[in-house]
Amino acid sequence: MSDLISVFHEGERKLHQKLNIEERQHQLGLRMIRGQLPDQHREFFAALxxxxxxxxxxxxxxxAIMRTGAAGFLTSPDDKTLVITSCALLGEPDNLNLTVGxxxxxxxxxxxxxxxxxxxxTIEAVNDSTITMRVDQSYGNCPKYIQVRSKTPKSPSExxxxxxxxxxxxxxIRQVTSADTLLIASRAAHLSDNPRDGVDINHRGGMPGFVTVLDDMTLQFPDYKGNNFYNTFGNIMTDNRIGLQFVDFETGTLLNIKGTAEVVEKLNDGKLPLMGRGLRIKILNIIRAEAALPIRYTLTAYSNRNPLPRP
Structure with a gap:
């Protein structure tokens, strides 16, 4: 396999090699991971x-942060460009590097x-509340573990x-242990001009309780079977800094967590062993922003894809 055309960085490939799936994932990555946005993705983002x-x-x-707006606040003037026009929500760290480059x-x-x-x-331009980005990598994800939700009105008294x-x-703790969804941000060891070396954001979902709180500064959750790209785990293997965001879709509370992550081969909460690999998170800082999300959603149905921990 040629290093010159791999879409995965060293950390991701080390995991692929360990699991004896490197060639398969290399070929899959070449088919799935593009250097531009396909038209259906451009239309998808514009409707969010x-x-x-x-x-x-x-x-x-x-x-891991969140931005919102009326449909059309995301635009894609061409297949290499995505533009976000939106202000920061309450609870977003004020020292984020959202500058050119x-x-x-x-x-x-x-x-x-x-x-x-x-x-x-990569950010190309910043102007007031508008961020223009040049797309380095683009790909779809399967719908596994995404819980079905419908939009509901927001109470004006919040x-x-x-x-x-x-x-x-x-x-x-109540919000974390009742969550069925979280977002995790991670990064490559070196942030370079290479499309493989960047910051990553990923969705994780499961039945309520899939995240376990070990103590007030430690939590963990299993690694459910997915596309085997190991973007998050590959990043953590080279740089263990992560960010988590828990969203209470009914109250609008955003729980932003800054921490470090450790890959654990066999999770155990001290009471009941959890089969398979997972992540254990050490908390460094927490920002809790109540009623920060201007959109509300009600759970309609849990995903019909049963979470299966990796062996």
Whole structure:
């Protein structure tokens, strides 16, 4: 296999080699991971009212954030460009590096249909609330573990509140342990001009309780079977800094967590062993933003794809 045409970086390929799937994933990656947005992705993004973004702060630590707007706040004037016009939501770190040349990643999720598409990109221009990105890699993700949700009205009486901490509160723990969805941001060891070396944002889903809180500064969750790209795990193998975002879709509360991740081959919460590989997260900082999300969703149905931990 030629290193010159691989779409995966060293960390991802090491995992592929360990699992004896390198050649298969190499060929699959060449077919699935493009250097531009196909027309159906451009149309998909333009119809969304929210987007999940992975971005690094001034210290290089990745965070998972969210931006929202009316349909059309995301545009794609050509197949190499994605433009976001939206202001920061309450709770977004104020030291994010959203400047020209910075690496970012986006994942769009259409909860009603369980569709999701991703793009890794480099910021080309910033003007007030508008960020223009040049697409480095673009690919679709399967609908596994995306819970079906429908949009509902927002209560006009809701009040926003911001709390910062270094450990989970009782309210945080309730939100984490009842979550069926989270977003995780990670990064390559080196952020370079190579399309493989950037920031990543990824969706994780499961039945409520799939995230376990070990103590007020530690949580973990299993690695369910997916496309075997190992983007997140490959990043963590080379740089263990991560960002998590838990979204309460009914109250609009965003829980942003800055932490580090460890790959654990056999998860165990001290009570009941969890089969298979997973991630254990050490928490460094927490930003809790109540009623920050201007959109509300109600759960319609759980995914009909049963979560299967990796062996």
């Amino acid at each position: 009212e929210s987007i999940h973004i992975g971005a690094a702060d001034d210290d290089g630590h990745p965070w 910075a690496k970012v990643s986006v994942v769009g999720i259409e909860f009603e249909t369980q569709r999701r598409n991703r793009a890794n990109a 009040r926003q509140a911001l709390t910062k901490a270094v450990a989970l509160s009782a309210a945080d």
